[in-house]
Amino acid sequence: MKNFTSVHDVPQIDALVKKALAYKADRFKDKTLGAGKRIGLLFLNPSMRTRLSTQIAAQNLGMEPIVFNVGQEGWALEFEDEAIMSGSTVEHVKDAAPIMGNYFDILAIRTFPSLKNREDDYSELYIKQFIKYAGIPVVSLESATLHPLQSLTDIITITECLNNTTPPGRGEAGGKRPKIVLTWAPHVKPLPQCVANSFSQWVNAWGKADFVITHPEDYELDEQFTKGATITHNQDEALKDADFVYVKNWSTFKDYGKIYNNDPEWMLTNKKLATTNNAKVMHCLPVRRNVELSDEILDGPNSIVTQEASNRVWAAQAVLSEILASQK
């Protein structure tokens, strides 16, 4: 694995999941794999879980992580080719990235969408420019349209749950495919589509589940990620008999970056959960309590959000491990 920016960079999802779970069982099993190597963690916007988990993952492999909050600590970067830089940007990615490539062995980057111009955001210019000019492996810590470390974590967490079911439940051992539902939830702000896009892309590529996406009208996601899933505006129908319910808000894709319907009825409650197959409830966090998800769900026995967030470390460690191995 050279870069890690989407599921397309992963030769075999289950092998990567297995690797992550091996690190969860023994975090220091490869503690010298990254000795003498450095990873730069560049944040163009804030992050907590992603920052901490990736830093910890790198340290578990013996690498030296260096965190750099671009903008706060450094410079506003320019990404457009041929820009006449007489405005607010002070350094071009064409100049900054090659230096990062000399300073580090792996570069991890957190970028963000404007939510103003869909074509710009979906071109993934920022991360593509870093890949083009850095000359070293690049790991996405969330980009304008995708969040692959989160999605890998989600598949790891789902796999763990399926493995732990006794008698063997759905999934490989149980013979029956689990039903995974991604449901839109209300929020107070227009959010990126990254997590929803990425989760859809990974569940589809994984191919081991019946996958249903439910959201109000006008919240259709980009088909390049959702194709293969059943899509419905009827949340009740979607939730029925679900084994996993992934809750997430996103803003509109077509009329880009808007909040249309923000119906509080879409918030998941215990009452709604009653129609599922005692589903595990997932969320990437941070979550707005009692707006996106009710206290009763988050504090109840079906929530696996803490397990999910904790697995971020093992997802990052598996990815860095693969990249280090391919550099040998």
Next chain:
Amino acid sequence: MKNFTSVHDVPQIDALVKKALAYKADRFKDKTLGAGKRIGLLFLNPSMRTRLSTQIAAQNLGMEPIVFNVGQEGWALEFEDEAIMSGSTVEHVKDAAPIMGNYFDILAIRTFPSLKNREDDYSELYIKQFIKYAGIPVVSLESATLHPLQSLTDIITITECLNNTTPPGRGEAGGKRPKIVLTWAPHVKPLPQCVANSFSQWVNAWGKADFVITHPEDYELDEQFTKGATITHNQDEALKDADFVYVKNWSTFKDYGKIYNNDPEWMLTNKKLATTNNAKVMHCLPVRRNVELSDEILDGPNSIVTQEASNRVWAAQAVLSEILASQK
């Protein structure tokens, strides 16, 4: 020792002081005690000495410290139970803390008082919520009402001075109890009562000194911390024959968070020092020169503020060492 949030967490103050002074004599004596362990240092407000000294202390014990400036680098946290999070907070401590508990082995937190609502501040909701939900040892890097690492440092520094007096001065060796005076000082801003509360609590618990607190009318501190000390509005009387003078500003406790009298006459000067027993002058820093404390004192032979600030490392190292030992 499981948590460290006040003197009540310390089984035996002198034993902890002794441990700290042993680290001062040989900082790397336990350099593998924390190997493979991580401490998260969460700052909800800025810090210099506390941040650096705790980070260094952790490294001296072989731990990996990870600093995270919440808010600046991450998220605004919600602490109220059952909050409907449609406002400015983006993550609840109930969700954030357990993840910290999975990422780290020890969690150290710097919180702050609002200085607006006394009941809220004195409930210590922030640090209590972290303790409740993190599931790992929590160290206070200053909370809404207390600053125990500072106070431990202060007792360490006083002990050092008493040990170094020849012929043996006051204190254990000398047979006579030292006189310690905490005096209020002017300032330009309303400050928390943390350092004054905590110093009072520790000196009282230590029990090896005659303890006098002096301040203008209306600056009475919370009795739960000061009980046992002699309290007077007459600074001259208080300073007489003092062995240690601890200088600190604080805002009012009763009519909460206000500045009443801000009389510059309360600033300590060499003239005032003349009536003491050649007292050592202490301050937790940062200090507003020529407002809280005069240049002549800070640059003179009686100031031990640098020694005091430097001892912060050994205080933190002793505390982390105790917590690590209890985790074995």
Next chain:
Amino acid sequence: MKNFTSVHDVPQIDALVKKALAYKADRFKDKTLGAGKRIGLLFLNPSMRTRLSTQIAAQNLGMEPIVFNVGQEGWALEFEDEAIMSGSTVEHVKDAAPIMGNYFDILAIRTFPSLKNREDDYSELYIKQFIKYAGIPVVSLESATLHPLQSLTDIITITECLNNTTPPGRGEAGGKRPKIVLTWAPHVKPLPQCVANSFSQWVNAWGKADFVITHPEDYELDEQFTKGATITHNQDEALKDADFVYVKNWSTFKDYGKIYNNDPEWMLTNKKLATTNNAKVMHCLPVRRNVELSDEILDGPNSIVTQEASNRVWAAQAVLSEILASQK
């Protein structure tokens, strides 16, 4: 070497350059030299290359670097003696620096000029106060008037180019002195004179080149740094037959901190480069593309800006190594 704040701290430039190039050949050759030692990196203003390269250099030597963004993470510092601190500054360097001296083995500081008061800036009060009160070696990460780590890097990079010329070109091996030109370039903001001052000071002290400085009228630099160089307002004449062209903007020195002429004609282009001796083009970065330097130069074969920025690591490593060696 005790401190590193200008070329005057360096006993022998070529020996330091040689040391840096040895680290470039084998970065971990002295990987335990700094074991058990700590360097504090204090930033009073933002930095990317300097921050990352110094942090990496310290780690290569086995030191623990601790980055602290003063102001952002900590306190506004006061530098004036006898200040009555009732304003916005919360801690005096007289109190902060000695504590840094206790916490760290080496202190590296990034300060900045106001560009408002020339006497103040050129007094280098900030860095001098740190040296006076810290009691440990101080390394400039750029000060109000100089940027010695950048200049050392520049001499390293020039030396590398001269060594790599076959048949041996100008410089020591070739027998002919290279021609180095420092040319002013347009910019959108008034910038410090640091890099230009420092480059001039180092090239003059190195003494192995014909050194020409060119800039529009009114942009004369301080003679204490430029003395020995040929100075001309005719850029075309200056560039003729040049082996190295160092491009940099600076604001006026005499009528301090102003932009007078900002003629875009001063931007270096391929056409201008044609009259040189196939000159290597240098810039300290960050660079405003198509304002200070054209895309065609930066993306062309003559630019060595990436090599130059990458050499920052080895410059810092050589300096820290010298200081560590002198502490033994």
